[in-house]
Amino acid sequence: MSGQVIFIDDEAAIRQAVQQWLELSGFQVRTFSRAREALAALDRDFPGVLISDVRMPDLDGLGLLEQLVALDADLPVIMVTGHGDVPMAVQALRQGAYDFIEKPFTPERLLDSVRRAMDKRRLVCENRQLREQFARKGRIESQLLGVSRAMVNLRRQVLELAGTDVNVLIRGETGSGKEQVARCLHDFSPRAGGPFVALNCAAIPETIFESELFGHESGAFTGAHGKRIGRIEHAAGGTLFLDEIESMPLAQQVKLLRVLQEKTLERLGSNRSIEVDLRVISAAKPDLLEEVRGGRFREDLLYRLNVAELHIPPLRERREDIPLLFEHFASQAAQRHGRAAPPMTPGELTQLLAHDWPGNVRELINAAERHALGLSAPATASRGGHSLAEQMEAFEAQCLHNALQQCKGNIAEVMTQLQLPRRTLNEKMQRHGLSRSDYLPAGSTET
Structure with a gap:
């Protein structure tokens, strides 16, 4: 299907003809004889185009347009007018209509307008979907x-x-x-x-x-x-x-x-x-x-x-997450108790990365709270021990994450801050599964 079209006209013969023209061109068409019936079938996520006659009983085209603009100002509305209704159609364009077609019109004229309107609608819906996905992605990153x-x-x-x-x-x-x-x-x-x-x-x-x-x-x-x-x-x-x-x-x-x-x-x-x-x-x-x-x-x-x-x-299988999680939970605990979280020393960070965390995140939260209150070291000694290489890998991943976050995904700034050439930075980001797009500000696009 090429898209969905709603067509409103109080004359049955015109509804039938327009439906036939559009369906032959691959569109999915619903027709209505009254504007209020069409309104009941619409919502803000309607993925198509609406075509309406201007002069109709009960609710005319301009009244319908006003309600459609309130529902979704980006919905393309094509107005169909009689010869004497052109001034009214111009007024409709000022109020937000996408186009107007004067009766009698050819199938080619109608199809040209519908296709252009459909391209616009498709772009609007895709952009909305991308923004919603980006917003959802940002929200879930603050929860997981x-x-x-x-x-x-x-x-x-x-x-x-x-x-x-x-x-x-x-x-x-x-x-x-x-x-x-x-x-x-x-x-x-x-x-x-x-x-x-x-x-x-x-x-x-x-x-x-x-x-x-x-x-x-x-x-x-x-x-x-x-x-x-x-x-x-x-x-x-x-x-x-x-x-x-x-x-x-x-x-x-x-x-x-x-x-x-x-x-x-x-x-x-x-x-x-x-x-x-x-x-x-x-x-x-x-x-x-x-x-x-x-x-x-x-x-x-x-x-x-x-x-x-x-x-x-388990936490022991994603050690690069430990510093970020510990800092987050320690900050939360400090706020609850009305005090500033003490900074972590290099020795404490080493302990965090070396510990096996059998109680996983729940144990880490407890350690972070004790750290925020200054009660003890953040973690006990490692049960099994981990190589220096493993601990350095986790620490490197955290440093890259912090830099990307501070620079909001600006690779040039990250290169300067970490004093790394572009190729080395790319290789390290790829190895740790870090993507620049995850750090871009909301609404930004990759270039």
């Missing part, structure tokens, strides 16, 4: 911090999956940030306006798990004084995050599977089915296939939950 190639890939995967409605399984060690990734999947999705409901399956006693997840009616069991809305029902229209899903009792796994299959649930003590529209994001530490083989997890539920999978690398 890191300059390592692993984190760059994770942010890309999150943004790609956020736009879908598939269920996602997140794998990662304790403290690696699984809930933060789940929140990003929600925040950058079409469900962002709905609730984000988190439940740690390991923290709920098995005796109350069903009530917590599905809710209950008054009197459903001893102590059930009044109706309770469960976590699944509360998440309707949004996202349900089930952390440590491997800890869910098998009996509740069966009931969750039914909810996912039928998109309905029944509260404990009720026979009434309640429709639920939700996306489920789950997180697990162990390999759930191993849990299935051990009879601890249902295979059919796993396939429902694991439509897509995200892996969060």
Whole structure:
């Protein structure tokens, strides 16, 4: 298809002829006899062109144009006029119309105007999409911090999956940030306006798990004084995050599977089915296939939950992120406590890079807070030890990131600051997975 066109005219014969001309040229056409009907079918993201007669009952072309400009000033509107309506058409151009065509017109005249308008609309929509992608990219970089190639890939995967409605399984060690990734999947999705409901399956006693997840009616069991809305029902229209899903009792796994299959649930003590529209994001530490083989997890539920999978690398596998994360969390902690974060010494930085961080980001946050309060050294000694080369690589990546950030992606300034020739800088950036475009100011384009 060459694009979408909406055509409005109160004469059926003209609507039919124009629709036929445009469809033969590859356009997707919808026709309306009244302007208000067309308005109801439009939104700001309409990827096409609108053509309207000027003189129509109820709402005329100028009135329609006024409402369209308010909806989207960049929407191309072509006005069709009678011989005596040319002054009115000129007025429409002043009000924001793209073009006007005088009756009677040839198919060639109409098609020429529509094609030019469609090219303009396509460019506007592409630019909007690029700006939105850039804005989303900037926002997610402030939520999932890191300059390592692993984190760059994770942010890309999150943004790609956020736009879908598939269920996602997140794998990662304790403290690696699984809930933060789940929140990003929600925040950058079409469900962002709905609730984000988190439940740690390991923290709920098995005796109350069903009530917590599905809710209950008054009197459903001893102590059930009044109706309770469960976590699944509360998440309707949004996202349900089930952390440590491997800890869910098998009996509740069966009931969750039914909810996912039928998109309905029944509260404990009720026979009434309640429709639920939700996306489920789950997180697990162990390999759930191993849990299935051990009879601890249902295979059919796993396939429902694991439509897509995200892996969060442990901190020890992305050491170049450690200085940035530590500085960020120490600064946050210092602000909370109303004091300035003490600067890091070279020795402290060496300790940070050498430590294995078994508790991952959660452990790093604790160390950063203690550092901000001046309570202790930022990290304990390394458990396994890392070579000088590994520590230098991580430190080099952080230096490159800092310079690119300070210079806002200006390569000439980075070369001067780090005293590196262009070829060497390019090789180092490529080795560490750093891209100049990630540091350009919002709205900038690469040259």
